[in-house]
Amino acid sequence: MALTLHQLNAASPAEAARLLDGLYENSPWIAQAALAQRPFRSLAQLKQQMAAVVRDAGAERQLTLLRAHPELAGKAMVGDQLTPESTGEQTRAGLTACTPEEFGRIQELNAAYNAKFGFPFVLAVRGPRGTGLSRAEIIATFERRLENPPDVERAEALRNVHRIAEVRLQDKFGTTPSEGEWVWDALERLAKHSDPGFAESGQLTVTYLTDAHRAAAAQVERDMRDAGFDEVAVDAVGNVVGIYHGTDRAARRLLTGSHYDTVRNGGKYDGRLGIYVPVACVRSLVAQGRRLPHGLEVVAFAEEEGQRYKATFLGSGALIGAFDPAWLDQRDADGTTMREAMQHAGLPGTLEAIHALRRDPSRYLGFVEVHIEQGPVLNELDLPLGIVTSINGGVRYACEAIGMASHAGTTPMDRRRDAAVAVAELALYVERRAAQDGDSVGTIGILNVPGGSTNVVPGRCQFTLDLRAPTDPQRDALVADVFAELDAICARRGVRCTRELTMRAAAAPSDAAWQSRWERAVESLGVPVHRMPSGAGHDAMKLHEVMPQAMLFVRGQNAGISHNPLESTTADDIQLAVEAYLHLLDHLADD
């Protein structure tokens, strides 16, 4: 018989502890401490409480918790001494069916890992979704994590402990994150379409108007129709637009969506999650036979990443009249113009048709977008959702420091004009200065001494600067300080420096009313409200120019890795995003 939240809230302390027995491996103290916070509004709230107990327990007890876990395919498994939960997990992960080679490799890794970190390797190895890993993937993850620094690995092990507890909790309560799983499955299907060369290697790459891109659009169109949208169509730039009418068709609509193109060898969730979360909401409304007072217009943007053509935000830009006519004549690496690519895809390829996509902002309530975080913050804080306060403004520069190349042996330290050390000094300043703001970021991503030799003092050093902040004035102050420091470093070191602006984007602060709707929605789930800036650019930046907007972030696994096949999230987290979105839809009229 599955447990209910009501039962748990009503039970005596001892009984409640017994009900939660086995969630954390051989560590009942965690559930016991969390239960003091009853009653719980949701399982999400209970999970947060237990994670908080572990966080507050201190390093010593955390280590004890980690050490309470069995080795993967270790002695305890072989000797049938696992807890019932671990037995099920390791069996379902196929670890009892290891080949002798796999078994040997895992034993080697277990020994090396334990010697390095002092606790056994903990990995959430069972799914069905979000954590269902093959034996080969388990070994690859094991090898990767063995290279982590101790503090990083300890945090990653603890996150896996929480993920195991989450899955075990679902078992106890007999719940499944069904909307989350529906989205998960839809995104798995969508990821089957990939550009040639990537498709064969199992990598995901969908660039503008390729065959894979058009197949993905067709899939989105089908999924929208199946979900019960009233109108679905592909527009003149390839956006897939689905409309679910409100009770009053004349009322202003909520605009929402994200992009379905990807970077090369990218992740399955970047962009696409922001299409399928609202699609799942419509599917849920339709299932309940409900309509909102306002209509919902979901746009799957055809292009955001600027991979095939240098035309980022093409899809969302078209909605605000920001399509650059020169783009039609731009050629891809194979010499195909964008106009030709459009016509080949059955689109008109005319400016007239594209300009007609421009939306009248007065017809819309605003724009909201759900997106995977693409960063480590939520993952590290054990939080499934984050509310975006602003999409950071940014600038990028390509620079070169020029000093004097000289003999590394014969040039005394005080006679050098070392271009690379000048840039090194700047790199440390950028790090310090950005950290001082708390929410600014500054990066030197390209750093290279051209033609460098071991025994030559660098005469030149090429580097880039990427500086971002939640507001334009904060960004501009950061930029001014960085360049003032660069000038001072150059003057002191006898080095000069060229700089070329390659990108400038204004910040897009969230609209206060829409941000607060997201906050109330998250709060209603019993999940802590965490506000954060978005460091990456998103389609919402474009809509920001013409209407109010606010975004919701969903936690990424694997330390928030993005633009990478390791990008991942869980069906549970997606489920929470769908629930938050539904709450927002139900309270569109509130303020």
Place this chain on the structure above:
Amino acid sequence: MALTLHQLNAASPAEAARLLDGLYENSPWIAQAALAQRPFRSLAQLKQQMAAVVRDAGAERQLTLLRAHPELAGKAMVGDQLTPESTGEQTRAGLTACTPEEFGRIQELNAAYNAKFGFPFVLAVRGPRGTGLSRAEIIATFERRLENPPDVERAEALRNVHRIAEVRLQDKFGTTPSEGEWVWDALERLAKHSDPGFAESGQLTVTYLTDAHRAAAAQVERDMRDAGFDEVAVDAVGNVVGIYHGTDRAARRLLTGSHYDTVRNGGKYDGRLGIYVPVACVRSLVAQGRRLPHGLEVVAFAEEEGQRYKATFLGSGALIGAFDPAWLDQRDADGTTMREAMQHAGLPGTLEAIHALRRDPSRYLGFVEVHIEQGPVLNELDLPLGIVTSINGGVRYACEAIGMASHAGTTPMDRRRDAAVAVAELALYVERRAAQDGDSVGTIGILNVPGGSTNVVPGRCQFTLDLRAPTDPQRDALVADVFAELDAICARRGVRCTRELTMRAAAAPSDAAWQSRWERAVESLGVPVHRMPSGAGHDAMKLHEVMPQAMLFVRGQNAGISHNPLESTTADDIQLAVEAYLHLLDHLADD
């Protein structure tokens, strides 16, 4: 009538000042102040005194001195208002015969230079040797110096002022640095031989046993014979060995020399100066009909730079039995083995013949080597010669820092594991730590974020370390501190680092007795004795393993640039090196 040093020393102060009038452009105060130090033992001593007066005069008067100079091909030249000295110099440099384009370009440069630095461009434009520049070279030098930082350029301008005064002084005294000019001319002739591809472009490249290399050897052989050596021969590795016997043929010989191969696109003086200075000495002894009690054995080493084969110090190594037998089978870029190259050059190409080159150290007094400094120290100190205290020991490492690549926008500053910033922190430490020793040097010459992107936090950073010090314990302490700091940085930043030792060379401290012979020789010229370590490796390092050695450095022009066509010295400085060498030969028996 040419002036003599005796006249100058004997003259009244007013008369002496009149005799030196015009040395420094419109600035008689310099010679006047220097004359207080009379009597002078040599013109070199007088020049040092005048340079010291300028150095001690302070920034304000130095600026006045610079501003006392006319512009190059400027209004004063056009209006016939130059001093007689400047008129001669600018005319001989061909500046009065500029094309309209050249004239226009020089006026542009004059304006830009004056605007940037606040004084006119000063360049020693007349020769005949060491400073004879074509108009194209003058313009190229002008353009290069315009890019200098103000303090660097001010020092470079002052050095040119001193060089102009030196040439004017020779005019007054009717002296020519005749041995220096002989060496200068011989090295110009030697530089005509260059490997294919470099020869056509006027660049100097002579790698082991190429046709150009063998032509260079033949030239050295001829020059030795012409100078009057008793025995001259090419040995089994291509070294050219010249012997000038002493009065007692059984007495121990002084071994000396340097290498005649070059790096690709190298300089005319690196190595070769150390062959031709002793050859000039023998030439001078022969002209005087003199023999020393001890014999002199000058070896022009065939290979030091390791360019065609990875076999550095092959020539000097053969003399101490350090020829690696595996080298004979090593292939060059065209697939030719060293044995084949030797046989093609008419050498036996057998280990037996090569092993026979090993010298019996008991037959030698020791080894001395003259070499261009290959660094900026003497040039900046206005000193023509330096006495080497030790050839630095060094180590080289190839390293890679590995952190975690992440999104530059979404990864907060305190969540990063930026491999490049870790290396930046190390670079600043290396700079600080090496400077702390005073005479250690540390360089990160290769620095690269592989596959770096503007918007990605660097996950990897490749770099090299080149660490050198005058003694092995000092070097080892430096290395230990650098790696301790690297470990600390890595631990703090969650980064790990690989390191691979690619080179380790022991320090070769100069023999006290031989170093002191060089010091006495330099002192005898009225030139300050300046002791310094050698940052670069030299053939003397090899001989150091079996016999006492000490080296003499000669100032390089152009801020000491080396391994570059800009490497340069002057006939005056070479003259002083020859005179110092002759002094050393005359005092071989002293202690």
